[in-house]
Amino acid sequence: MPDTGTYTPPKVWTWDAENGGKWSGINRPTAGAQHEKELPVGEHPLQLHSLGTPNGVKVTIMLEELLALGKSGAEYDAWMINIGDGDQFGSGFVEINPNSKIPALLDRSTTPPTRVFESGAILLYLAEKFDAFLPVDPSERAECFSWLFWQMGSAPFLGGGFGHFYAYAPEKFQYPIDRYAMEVKRQLDVLDQNLADRRYLCGDAYNISDIATYPWYGNLVLNNAYEAGEFLDVDTYKNVVCWAKEIEARPAVQRGRRVNRSPKNFEGAIRERHAASDLD
Numbered sequence: 001m002p003d004t005g006t007y008t009p010p011k012v013w014t015w016d017a018e019n020g021g022k023w024s025g026i027n028r029p030t031a032g033a034q035h036e037k038e039l040p041v042g043e044h045p046l047q048l049h050s051l052g053t054p055n056g057v058k059v060t061i062m063l064e065e066l067l068a069l070g071k072s073g074a075e076y077d078a079w080m081i082n083i084g085d086g087d088q089f090g091s092g093f094v095e096i097n098p099n100s101k102i103p104a105l106l107d108r109s110t111t112p113p114t115r116v117f118e119s120g121a122i123l124l125y126l127a128e129k130f131d132a133f134l135p136v137d138p139s140e141r142a143e144c145f146s147w148l149f150w151q152m153g154s155a156p157f158l159g160g161g162f163g164h165f166y167a168y169a170p171e172k173f174q175y176p177i178d179r180y181a182m183e184v185k186r187q188l189d190v191l192d193q194n195l196a197d198r199r200y201l202c203g204d205a206y207n208i209s210d211i212a213t214y215p216w217y218g219n220l221v222l223n224n225a226y227e228a229g230e231f232l233d234v235d236t237y238k239n240v241v242c243w244a245k246e247i248e249a250r251p252a253v254q255r256g257r258r259v260n261r262s263p264k265n266f267e268g269a270i271r272e273r274h275a276a277s278d279l280d
C-alpha cells in the first residue's frame, strides 16, 4: 500500500504491484502479450472482442443501430474479453489491439482482414463502411468529428480520473476527487449548454458522436455510473438528462447495452452474441 501521507517521489519510479485499488491486479507498466491465447472466430464477417463497459457498449450500440437500419452486413459475433482476468493480454487479442484494451474489432470481409482498435476509430470505421450515422456535408461532418473526439479526449477524466478516485482507489483522497469532480462538472456543463438548443449533440440528427457519448455521460446523469449522481448533482444538467433518456429509449441502444455482460450484474445481459435471436 502506498504511504497516504506526504509523498516525496523517488528519483526513478519503480512499479509496486501491490499498490492497492480495484485494478491493481491487472495494471502494469509494460505492453505486449503476456500469455498465448488465440481468439475464437465466429461465422460473421465482423468479430468483436469486447466487454460491456462504456467503451465496449459504444460499439455494440452502433452495430445494433446498423442492423436496425437494415444493414445486414453488420451482423457480428461478440466475444467477451474479461479484463479482470487479464484476457486483454492474450497473444490473439494483442494482435488486434497492441494497446490491450477493449473494444477491438476484426473485419474478416476484407482481404487481408482489417483490425480496428480504439472505440472512436471503430465507430468511424463502421459509419464509413455502412454509410450511416455520419453526416455527409463537410461542415456537419466536422461538427460530428469534433464531438466524437471531444468525447474520446474527455472521458478519461471521467473514468480514469473521477471514477477511479471516487469509486476504485484504495482510499478517498480529497485532492484528486476535488480536481476531477470539478472537471467532470465542467464537462457536463459543456454538454448541457450545447444541448440547450439541440436535440442531439450535432443538431437534429443522431450520429456516432451521440453513440460515443451516451455510455459515459448519459449513464452518469441517469445515475448508472459510480453511484455518483447525488455527489455530482447530475439532475441539474437537465438538457443532458433529457438527451440521455431519449437515447436510452432507442431499441438498438437497449439491445447493445446487454451484450458482453454478465447476467448476474445486468438484467437481460448476454456474455456473447452470435445472432440477433440471442437478444430477442
Ligand SMILES: N[C@@H](CCC(=O)N[C@@H](CS)C(=O)NCC(=O)O)C(=O)O
Pocket: 026, 027, 053, 054, 055, 056, 083, 088, 100, 101, 102, 103, 117, 118, 119, 120
Ligand atoms: N481509448 C480506448 C479506451 C479503452 C479502455 O480503456 N478500455 C478499458 C475498459 S473500458 C480496458 O480495456 N481496460 C483494460 C486494461 O486497462 O487493462 C477506447 O476508447 O477504446
